[in-house]
Amino acid sequence: MYTYDTLLAKVTATGGTFREVTDPATGVLIGLARVGTLADLDSAVARAVDARHGWAALPDGDRRQTLLELADAVDASAEALALILSREQGKPLNGPNARFEVGACASWLRATAALELPTETVLDDESGHAELSYRPVGTVGVITPWNWPMMIAIWQIAPSLRMGNTVVAKPSEHTTLSGLALAAVINDVLPAGVLEVVTGAGDVGDALVRRPEIGKVMFTGSTATGSKVIAASAGNITRLTLELGGNDAGVVLHDVDPTAIAEDLFWGAFINTGQTCAALKRLYVHDDVYDAVVQALAEFAAKMPMGVGTDEANVLGPLQNKMQFDVVDTLVEDAKARGARIVLGGDPDRDRPGYFYPTTLVADIDDEAALVQKEQFGPALPIVRFSDIEEVIAAANGVEDGLGASVWSADRDAAVAVAGRLQAGTVWINSHGGVHPFVPFGGAKRSGYGLEFGTEGLKSVAVPQVISG
Numbered sequence: 001m002y003t004y005d006t007l008l009a010k011v012t013a014t015g016g017t018f019r020e021v022t023d024p025a026t027g028v029l030i031g032l033a034r035v036g037t038l039a040d041l042d043s044a045v046a047r048a049v050d051a052r053h054g055w056a057a058l059p060d061g062d063r064r065q066t067l068l069e070l071a072d073a074v075d076a077s078a079e080a081l082a083l084i085l086s087r088e089q090g091k092p093l094n095g096p097n098a099r100f101e102v103g104a105c106a107s108w109l110r111a112t113a114a115l116e117l118p119t120e121t122v123l124d125d126e127s128g129h130a131e132l133s134y135r136p137v138g139t140v141g142v143i144t145p146w147n148w149p150m151m152i153a154i155w156q157i158a159p160s161l162r163m164g165n166t167v168v169a170k171p172s173e174h175t176t177l178s179g180l181a182l183a184a185v186i187n188d189v190l191p192a193g194v195l196e197v198v199t200g201a202g203d204v205g206d207a208l209v210r211r212p213e214i215g216k217v218m219f220t221g222s223t224a225t226g227s228k229v230i231a232a233s234a235g236n237i238t239r240l241t242l243e244l245g246g247n248d249a250g251v252v253l254h255d256v257d258p259t260a261i262a263e264d265l266f267w268g269a270f271i272n273t274g275q276t277c278a279a280l281k282r283l284y285v286h287d288d289v290y291d292a293v294v295q296a297l298a299e300f301a302a303k304m305p306m307g308v309g310t311d312e313a314n315v316l317g318p319l320q321n322k323m324q325f326d327v328v329d330t331l332v333e334d335a336k337a338r339g340a341r342i343v344l345g346g347d348p349d350r351d352r353p354g355y356f357y358p359t360t361l362v363a364d365i366d367d368e369a370a371l372v373q374k375e376q377f378g379p380a381l382p383i384v385r386f387s388d389i390e391e392v393i394a395a396a397n398g399v400e401d402g403l404g405a406s407v408w409s410a411d412r413d414a415a416v417a418v419a420g421r422l423q424a425g426t427v428w429i430n431s432h433g434g435v436h437p438f439v440p441f442g443g444a445k446r447s448g449y450g451l452e453f454g455t456e457g458l459k460s461v462a463v464p465q466v467i468s469g
Helices: 004-011 038-057 060-076 078-089 098-114 151-162 176-187 202-210 223-236 258-274 290-301 322-337 389-396 412-419 454-460
Strands: 018-022 029-034 120-125 128-136 139-143 166-170 195-197 216-220 239-243 248-252 280-286 341-344 360-363 380-386 404-408 426-429 462-468
Touching (some): 004 176, 029 176, 038 139, 038 166, 060 098, 060 176, 078 098, 098 151, 139 151, 151 166, 151 176, 151 216, 166 176, 176 195, 248 389, 258 280, 258 290, 258 380, 258 404, 290 341, 290 380, 322 360
Parallel strands (some): 216 239, 280 380
């Protein structure tokens, strides 16, 4: 069990090249993060390759038991992990944020251990007998983003380990300490070399993808970087799972109760201060309920406190970095210039420490505005009015992304009918963004390919083998 101080000391750089890590809410120095080199990557890959045969040779039951022990270790150090996460990433301790994320890590490990993937008999008749099973791919490269740096890491690490693979993980350079802290807790349980972590910027990630020893790469991040991952992996024909950008549409039909859905709409859009790939990024509302939905959403949003993450009262935090603050700021200013109505927020206090952008609702905005067409990845939600269902379906499908979407209606059959026409990997009914460890998740169009979670997620980090005869 770690305390905040002991865990931070374990992952803080004491030599080599390092960078200062500051709290995005206050600018206060947290610690020093090591900046890894290509030589560090070479060593990490070598250790993971050396360890993979022993790890793969363990019975599945032993690996499942190990995942349960990893979950217990995460639980034992949960508060230390949450504090490091909150201070480095910026998300508050409470609400669906830091403590929630660490708890989800433990829950996901246990759920992954519980999944069944038996050998499947695919043919058994007079013509012959054939069985399908899944073997380890070898070593998996895991490249994780800064928005959910612990939970997304576990989404990729847990199934990889369960299927008998070793892992080389590279956390985002924006949340290095969070990635190292999670790995430190896990590696107290795992055999040496089974999980290796390399730090650094894009050059290290690019080199990891290009390593021939890496049989599978799992990447979560922007579509632009995902394209680079595809190109870098092509020479080795490396297997890929890519969860890329999202510009998720929510479609609110005419028959909703605006007050009843306001809370779920809010968290669908503003969870993690909007810094979530599958967050609700653009909201289309039928003209019959438009004004009432905007009002109910604004009333709820105005009550949600934003501030320093370690303040127990807050449920919204800063943007994680200046780059993302500037993206949101630019898009909202463009919407203002186009004549959109700012219902809430939209005017950041630029003298305040930290990268705080206020919770912002933008109404009466046209569908061509950049805030609608581009992924803002922050706390600014455009709300577009519609009256024709055919036009709104075309608008919802009119962007290159296709990660998630949602439909809101008192009539489930009507909602499902619309959902089936939306081009997205997941469409939620009367909610947005919820994931479950047993339910496959993946994107359509330029939001990536491959599935995570559930038995399909286990299959994605394995090599199928048919034994016939």
